[in-house]
Ligand SMILES: [Zn+2]
């Protein structure tokens with residue numbers, strides 16, 4: 001196709017506004033390699049090493065191998081479920097619905113039938129005690145797609161200690177490579193925080209709520225499942241942040257493709273603008289990078305725009 005002079009200038013303008021699928025040459029060059037010193041080394045199980053590893057595009061590339069048991073140390077994990085319908089919000093975590101975050105206190109639990117306009121909810125006993133999955137057997141019967149009948153109408157929580165021996169290994173490309181097509185998030189998560197804890201794709205709220213169960217996050221946006229152990233579905237500002245000299249939102253971790261993940265709001269309280277479908281955009285200092293979604297959105301990032309490394313869990 002021969003481009004008219006007019007079309008050519010239109011494309012040029014469009015691209016300079018940062019709306020093109022592929023970043024400009026200058027912005028590509030601004031891509032920051034992964035900085036392993038951002039990770040809290042004491043939280044990891046091994047010293048970070050550089051290895052060759054196959055990426056999702058089939059190429060072999062230098063990757064950082066990061067080995068972790070996905071447990072937070074700089075903030076408490078939990079609580080998730082309150083024990084009694086009179087418990088205050090300090091005894092429970094948070095839940096989200098239609099973009100909003102709610103404290104899971106005793107009142108929220110006792111009122112949930114009205115909240116979801118569904119009279120089949122009953123998460124508590126006659127004496128006001130809340131039905132919570134206290135044992136490993138109970139949590140595993142409830143924290144799966146086909147919730148076992150006896151655990152329906154329960155507040156679901158699993159303890160991090162049940163899975164502390166699960167080892168998660170990440171291979172994150174040292175130099176991220178922007179792809180022309182984005183890729184969906186898989187079971188291998190989307191990246192990790194600087195404390196080595198997994199950032200997970202959205203929690204399967206439809207399956208959870210259909211069984212009349214609730215799987216609250218703690219105030220730091222994390223909870224535990226039998227596969228990944230402790231993981232985050234929301235970024236609430238609890239974990240290590242790397243401040244940016246120009247006032248841009250702080251960095252909070254890396255995506256599986258090696259691009260940085262940043263908080264949503266900059267140091268003046270302004271929300272990141274011009275984000276693409278995955279939750280990313282670019283600037284001349286950081287090149288392409290992601291911003292985490294609102295805590296109530298059940299989405300840290302939505303897809304990946306770079307060649308993906310890998311995350312594996314061994315039990
Ligand atoms: Zn989860």
Ligand SMILES: [Zn+2]
Nearest residue numbers: 248272281289
């Ligand atoms: Zn940004």
